[in-house]
Amino acid sequence: MDIAPFVQAIQASPPAEWMRTSVKAMPIVESVHVLAAATVFGSVFVVDLRLLGLIDTARPVTRIAREMLRLTWVAFGVAVIAGALMFSANAHTYVVNTAFRLKMAALLLAGVNMVVFHALTYRTVDSWDRSNPVPLPARIAGLTSILLWVCVICCARWIGFTKGYDFSIPQNTHIDFQF
Amino acid sequence: MRALAAWLQATHASHTIQTVSWVIPLLQSIHILMIGVVFVSSLMICLRVLGGVRTDEPFAAVSFWIKMALVAGGVAGTAAYGRSLARLALPGAGFSVPARAGAVLIIFLWLAVIFLGRAIAYDREVWGSLSLHA
Numbered sequence: 001m002d003i004a005p006f007v008q009a010i011q012a013s014p015p016a017e018w019m020r021t022s023v024k025a026m027p028i029v030e031s032v033h034v035l036a037a038a039t040v041f042g043s044v045f046v047v048d049l050r051l052l053g054l055i056d057t058a059r060p061v062t063r064i065a066r067e068m069l070r071l072t073w074v075a076f077g078v079a080v081i082a083g084a085l086m087f088s089a090n091a092h093t094y095v096v097n098t099a100f101r102l103k104m105a106a107l108l109l110a111g112v113n114m115v116v117f118h119a120l121t122y123r124t125v126d127s128w129d130r131s132n133p134v135p136l137p138a139r140i141a142g143l144t145s146i147l148l149w150v151c152v153i154c155c156a157r158w159i160g161f162t163k164g165y166d167f168s169i170p171q172n173t174h175i176d177f178q179f
Numbered sequence: 180m181r182a183l184a185a186w187l188q189a190t191h192a193s194h195t196i197q198t199v200s201w202v203i204p205l206l207q208s209i210h211i212l213m214i215g216v217v218f219v220s221s222l223m224i225c226l227r228v229l230g231g232v233r234t235d236e237p238f239a240a241v242s243f244w245i246k247m248a249l250v251a252g253g254v255a256g257t258a259a260y261g262r263s264l265a266r267l268a269l270p271g272a273g274f275s276v277p278a279r280a281g282a283v284l285i286i287f288l289w290l291a292v293i294f295l296g297r298a299i300a301y302d303r304e305v306w307g308s309l310s311l312h313a
Binding site: 034035037038039040041042043045046059063067068071150153154156157158160161 | 203204205207208211212214215216217218219220222223231232233235236
């Protein structure tokens with residue numbers, strides 16, 4: 001499958017053009033992306049730590065999961081939108097970037113881990129909701145989740161150092177930073 | 180302030196961070212991960228007040244707030260104390276009385292943090308009419 005025309009279309013789209021030409025767009029969208037990603041990690045981390053029996057062991061797993069995962073999904077939605085905008089601006093450089101590919105792989109694996117956990121282990125949650133330790137598969141899912149999300153964040157940060165930004169200081173440029 | 184920045188930049192650690200290519204991305208990744216932990220932790224406290232989460236748990240006991248203040252003081256105090264120890268050491272004669280008093284104070288401060296942490300679960304029993312629990 002040749003994805004080149006698809007990537008080309010993304011990079012030529014109006015939002016991509018806006019991301020490239022606006023002085024304010026990139027820093028704002030990047031900040032929102034980092035904030036949302038940090039929130040995704042932090043909220044998933046709370047659920048994972050409960051599964052591992054390290055925090056909140058007196059509270060039911062379902063309750064913690066319900067409270068935290070609302071936050072997770074909102075933040076994840078924001079992160080995806082902001083991330084898609086950043087991707088669109090330089091789609092060509094992202095698709096060939098190793099750190100970006102590794103990040104997407106880790107993200108995919110985190111998704112698989114979540115689906116497997118919910119489809120198999122979580123079905124019997126009623127019988128171990130208030131338990132500590134929780135069944136081994138649930139503990140493994142929690143640890144796997146932490147490791148994969150750490151990979152996602154690390155790979156994500158590595159993209160910025162490997163995708164070929166020009167870090168030289170621009171000369172004779174007038175930048176209007178009036179937000 | 181400039182002198183401090185110049186000193187900081189000339190330290191061995193700073194030089195390593197500047198020259199080893201993978202250190203900065205690694206530190207930034209850890210930085211983002213920790214922001215996530217700190218941000219969500221404080222969010223939990225704020226959302227508890229706003230009524231969104233953790234409504235099955237009693238809110239912050241008296242012990243909790245004293246503990247938080249002591250943790251802040253403990254971290255700052257321990258750091259400042261550790262740094263100033265080099266100055267406080269008497270040549271060949273161990274440490275002065277103030278330095279020893281500081282050591283005892285810090286030990287008791289952290290003991291208080293640990294006990295207050297446990298006392299959060301027994302707010303009414305420990306604090307009686309002062310308790311924040313209804």
